[in-house]
C-alpha cells in the first residue's frame with residue numbers, strides 16, 4: 650500500500666521544482682493527483698515525465714493562474730469531476746521579488762500577494778467543503794525558512810511567507826478537528842529557477858554552492874525531493890496528530 654493510497658490531492662505550482670517533485674512522489678505513493686500551474690509548456694513536460702516514470706499514474710493537469718480568484722472554483726470543480734473527492738491540498742505556487750522594501754512598487758506588492766498569499770486563501774476556501782467531507786483532510790501550505798528568518802532584499806516575499814504561517818495557524822484552529830492544516834518551511838532548494846537565475850547573474854555553480862554551504866548546517870542545497878518527503882508526511886495519515894505546525898525543512902538554517 651502506498652502512503653497516500655486512495656487519496657486525491659491537488660498541488661499548485663505543480664509544474665515547478667518542489668511542486669513537480671511532490672506530485673511525482675504523491676503519485677508513486679498511490680494518490681490520484683491534480684497539478685495546477687500557469688506554465689503550459691512546463692506542465693506538458695512534467696506530465697510526460699511522470700507518465701513515463703510512474704506506472705499508470707492517475708494525474709490531471711490544469712493550466713490556470715491561481716492568483717485569479719475565479720480559477721479556484723474551477724480547479725475544485727474539475728478535481729471533483731475527475732476524481733470525486735479532495736483529501737489533500739498542497740498550496741505551493743509562488744513567485745519571488747527582489748525589490749528592497751524602500752523601493753517596493755505597488756504593482757509588485759499586488760502581484761506577489763495575489764500568488765503567494767491570496768491564491769492559498771481562495772483555493773483553500775473553495776476546497777474546504779470537500780476536505781471536510783473527506784474526514785481526513787490535510788492542507789499543506791508551502792512557506793519558507795524566511796518566514797522566521799528574514800533577510801535584506803526580499804522583503805515582499807518574506808512577508809508573504811510569514812503570512813502563510815499565520816494563515817495556517819488560524820485555519821488549523823477554525824477547521825479542527827476535521828481538517829489538519831500545516832506549513833512547511835523549506836530552505837535553499839535547487840530548482841531550474843535557481844539554475845537560470847545563476848546563469849542570468851553570471852554566477853558559477855561553485856559560487857552558488859558556496860552560498861548554501863555557509864547558510865545552513867547541512868552545508869548544501871536541498872534537492873526538491875527532500876522537500877517533497879516532509880510534504881508527503883504532513884499530507885498523509887502518518888501525521889494524524891499534527892496540525893497548526895510549521896515544519897522546518899531548511900538544513901538547520903535557523904540556528905546559524
Ligand SMILES: NC(=O)c1ccc[n+]([C@@H]2O[C@H](COP(=O)([O-])OP(=O)(O)OC[C@H]3O[C@@H](n4cnc5c(N)ncnc54)[C@H](O)[C@@H]3O)[C@@H](O)[C@H]2O)c1
Pocket residue numbers: 661662663664665666667668685686687688691713714715716717741742743744764791792793794834835836837838839840841842
Ligand atoms: N526553491 C527554494 O529554495 C524555496 C525555498 C523556500 C520556499 N520555497 C517555496 O516553494 C514553492 C515552490 O517553489 P519552487 O522552488 O519549486 O519554485 P518554481 O519557480 O520552480 O515553481 C513555482 C511554480 O509555481 C508556478 N506559478 C507561479 N505563479 C503561478 C500562478 N499565478 N498560477 C499558477 N502557477 C503559478 C510557476 O509556473 C512554477 O511552475 C514556492 O512557494 C516557493 O516560495 C522555495
